[in-house]
Amino acid sequence: MTVLVTYDVETTTRAGRRRLRSAAKVCKNYGQRVQFSVFECSVNEAQYEALISKLKKTIKQDTDSLRVYKLRGNREDYLMTFGQDRYVNFDEPLVL
Amino acid sequence: MTVLVTYDVETTTRAGRRRLRSAAKVCKNYGQRVQFSVFECSVNEAQYEALISKLKKTIKQDTDSLRVYKLRGNREDYLMTFGQDRYVNFDEPLVL
Numbered sequence: 242m243t244v245l246v247t248y249d250v251e252t253t254t255r256a257g258r259r260r261l262r263s264a265a266k267v268c269k270n271y272g273q274r275v276q277f278s279v280f281e282c283s284v285n286e287a288q289y290e291a292l293i294s295k296l297k298k299t300i301k302q303d304t305d306s307l308r309v310y311k312l313r314g315n316r317e318d319y320l321m322t323f324g325q326d327r328y329v330n331f332d333e334p335l336v337l
Numbered sequence: 338m339t340v341l342v343t344y345d346v347e348t349t350t351r352a353g354r355r356r357l358r359s360a361a362k363v364c365k366n367y368g369q370r371v372q373f374s375v376f377e378c379s380v381n382e383a384q385y386e387a388l389i390s391k392l393k394k395t396i397k398q399d400t401d402s403l404r405v406y407k408l409r410g411n412r413e414d415y416l417m418t419f420g421q422d423r424y425v426n427f428d429e430p431l432v433l
């Protein structure tokens with residue numbers, strides 16, 4: 242399944258930026274960074290549980306906000322993008 | 338339907354912050370800000386078209402990124418939140 246992870250952290254502090262980097266690192270193991278604190282991850286059930294577990298250890302409960310949305314259906318049906326789009330579809334042949 | 342709007346903009350510039358404020362203002366007319374640049378909006382088809390149209394006018398195509406995800410099913414099925422959650426469910430009775 243595809244999940245969207247969004248993360249809100251006070252990046253004005255060094256500790257906050259560190260947490261964001263850690264969260265990004267976790268998410269990148271499961272998918273792609275599509276915006277500064279938005280990640281699209283492809284996971285099976287076990288990976289989903291692992292992702293959640295790792296992210297829960299990363300965030301600071303009383304200041305940060307972490308949201309994980311399950312996306313259903315085909316990508317072209319549930320998503321519209323405007324402006325910059327750094328997503329790469331690795332399932333399709335890459336034309337270089 | 339419920340759509341998730343995520344917005345990436347360079348907030349180090351005054352113009353960028355202004356665009357984020359404008360995008361937030363548009364989104365707030367249709368839903369709630371749940372993170373700094375993440376909004377959950379409840380819309381019908383006509384409102385959805387209007388929302389997209391207004392947001393397209395707000396962003397700067399060559400620098401900003403705007404993503405609109407359609408969320409399907411029940412909220413408790415597609416969403417998990419950790420840490421701070423500023424969402425208010427106005428469909429449920431408010432206990433004060």
